[in-house]
Amino acid sequence: MGQVYDHIKLYKKKFPGGVTWWRLKQHSKVVEQHLNPGEEVIYAFAGQKNDKFYDLTSTAVIALTNKRILIGQKRVVFGYFLSSITPDLYNDMEVYQGLIWGKIIIDTVKEEVTITNLAKDSLREIETQITEFMMEEKKKYAKRTNEES
Numbered sequence: 001m002g003q004v005y006d007h008i009k010l011y012k013k014k015f016p017g018g019v020t021w022w023r024l025k026q027h028s029k030v031v032e033q034h035l036n037p038g039e040e041v042i043y044a045f046a047g048q049k050n051d052k053f054y055d056l057t058s059t060a061v062i063a064l065t066n067k068r069i070l071i072g073q074k075r076v077v078f079g080y081f082l083s084s085i086t087p088d089l090y091n092d093m094e095v096y097q098g099l100i101w102g103k104i105i106i107d108t109v110k111e112e113v114t115i116t117n118l119a120k121d122s123l124r125e126i127e128t129q130i131t132e133f134m135m136e137e138k139k140k141y142a143k144r145t146n147e148e149s
Contacts, residue, residue: 030072
């Protein structure tokens with residue numbers, strides 16, 4: 001398969017408790033199509049892209065690459081949805097752990113992206129991967145801004 005789906009399989013094997021079973025190969029292909037030359041997947045996971053824990057049909061694949069975060073969803077009949085979060089648009093992230101599942105909210109300059117029904121055990125790893133990457137990339141953006149001034 002592709003590098004995104006390979007990461008998803010590893011995630012599912014390590015954290016089987018989330019609600020992430022709906023069309024993962026198709027969602028992964030959406031993200032694969034939009035990888036730029038030289039862009040590599042660092043980490044990928046799957047969850048429900050919505051605000052409601054009871055909506056189990058809006059599965060998405062979230063891939064952290066060496067340049068940005070990509071969120072892909074293949075529609076059932078025609079088309080797909082893709083969101084891209086670059087480090088300069090990233091503000092912060094909130095993590096919530098519930099009784100059964102957890103959720104993360106990624107706050108950007110334009111919107112909040114909510115990923116729900118994640119395995120509780122996976123929340124720490126997801127938070128660490130995204131936060132560490134974004135902190136390093138934000139330092140690069142700060143250096144560029146200072147050099148241009």
